[in-house]
């Protein structure tokens with residue numbers, strides 16, 4: 001599902017008005033009627049007090065229309081207009097008049113006015129600012145926003161939580177509404193998925209307001225949301241007359257004394273993702289544990305007992321997963337340099353191999369094009385330097401990926417894969433996956449898909465989806481706290497089967513913690 005910029009949404013608005021021959025006011029009516037239908041179907045006329053806080057732009061206009069429909073259906077409403085500017089939008093004014101025609105008199109709030117009392121049992125509709133916010137609100141408006149946040153009432157935000165910009169980081173976190181639920185028009189917004197701004201939308205949902213399909217399909221978007229609908233067409237079915245050679249040979253290089261488990265996890269995940277053959281390259285101390293824990297994997301041992309010291313093997317792998325549990329000893333750094341100097345096989349690089357590369361940036365030029373790097377946030381910072389905010393992080397990461405022609409994965413609650421100027425945002429996964437070794441599992445899964453002939457970008461985006469889905473299916477059985485990396489591996493098969501289950505997880509329309 002595409003994610004659009006504010007500019008693209010305004011363009012879609014215009015082309016909808018032209019192509020569907022409707023007025024902007026009719027489009028607002030359509031959007032706000034959807035808000036009403038959503039709320040009405042849940043409240044069923046309940047006698048709860050609904051406070052609508054409206055701005056003076058089109059977001060406020062949506063609030064005005066919603067207020068009218070609620071009143072017509074007998075709801076108990078209070079309409080408050082936050083008059084932060086003299087420049088009221090036409091459709092806001094039109095719908096303000098329509099309210100007045102129905103004898104609903106809004107309460108106009110200015111800089112020195114007392115704020116309405118809100119009980120924690122009430123419902124707040126937040127329609128103060130939408131995607132038109134372009135500067136931090138004035139101090140008195142921030143006080144209004146704080147008043148909403150402090151009320152402990154349920155807050156339903158229209159389009160986005162007021163106070164968030166769509167394409168840059170907020171400057172003052174007190175200026176943002178903390179929404180319990182966001183009803184966003186037509187398409188998800190990037191801010192829902194970034195750690196800094198995503199925290200303001202506890203849950204979000206998309207309302208399809210019928211914006212011009214042709215325009216939306218033609219837009220060249222930077223970010224794409226990845227759900228089942230996006231990955232399913234990539235799935236490669238197994239052929240009847242295939243054999244294990246058809247599905248590639250993965251080599252997993254890593255491990256050090258005390259960290260052999262990481263290689264076991266990655267190799268196991270790689271096998272469970274369908275790699276035809278898996279060989280692990282580890283220091284000698286890992287030989288027995290590896291062969292015992294995972295009889296399906298073959299093992300090549302380094303000459304060094306405790307660490308990888310000289311990477312030599314006589315197999316021809318399809319792809320190499322590199323770095324999990326490998327440590328950062330000088331001997332290992334030397335081995336990595338020597339290996340990278342001659343290696344031509346595509347790589348999936350993780351963990352301490354990334355840290356070694358961060359300390360020796362000249363290694364970057366030796367990595368084959370379109371290899372995959374999977375840093376968690378701290379590893380990313382070592383690789384690309386620090387950032388001011390999430391938007392700068394994305395820009396720096398995109399530039400890095402372009403400079404070295406690498407696929408860069410930013411791991412997190414919504415893992416983002418960057419390549420060729422585009423970003424693919426994952427929708428699966430849960431906080432139970434914040435557990436030791438879950439990243440090792442992901443490395444094994446990406447490696448396993450590349451082995452089977454998926455191109456590196458698809459393999460990465462698909463594996464991240466499946467990894468999260470495995471975690472989601474596992475958590476249903478064991479709960480967040482008891483979820484372990486091994487448990488994620490146990491559910492990889494179910495995640496594949498789930499691709500063909502039309503009942504659940506069919507798309508990223510709704511997100512729930």
Ligand SMILES: NC(=O)C1=CN([C@@H]2O[C@H](COP(=O)(O)OP(=O)(O)OC[C@H]3O[C@@H](n4cnc5c(N)ncnc54)[C@H](OP(=O)(O)O)[C@@H]3O)[C@@H](O)[C@H]2O)[C@@H](O)CC1
Pocket residue numbers: 009010012013027028031055056057058059060061062084085087089128129130131132133134135136137138158159160185186209211
């Ligand atoms: N296609 C769609 O998806 C549809 C969208 N619709 C709705 O329209 C909403 C966007 O509406 P909008 O453009 O009027 O902007 P909105 O957010 O209401 O802000 C109002 C104005 O405030 C101003 N301003 C900005 N920052 C400020 C500040 N700090 N302090 C004071 N003033 C500030 C700024 O004007 P400026 O002063 O910069 O000229 C801005 O224009 C969208 O979120 C959705 O709810 C639907 O109705 C129909 C279909």
Ligand SMILES: Nc1ncnc2c1ncn2[C@@H]1O[C@H](COP(=O)(O)OP(=O)(O)O)[C@@H](O)[C@H]1O
Pocket residue numbers: 375376411412413414415428429430431432433434435436437438439440441442
């Ligand atoms: N809150 C979360 N929600 C969803 N996924 C998460 C969350 N926290 C971590 N993960 C996922 O778990 C994995 C953690 O990777 P990493 O930090 O490298 O772990 P490790 O080094 O222990 O293997 C990543 O794939 C990440 O996206």
Ligand SMILES: [K+]
Pocket residue numbers: 059126127128129130157158159160161162
């Ligand atoms: K809003």
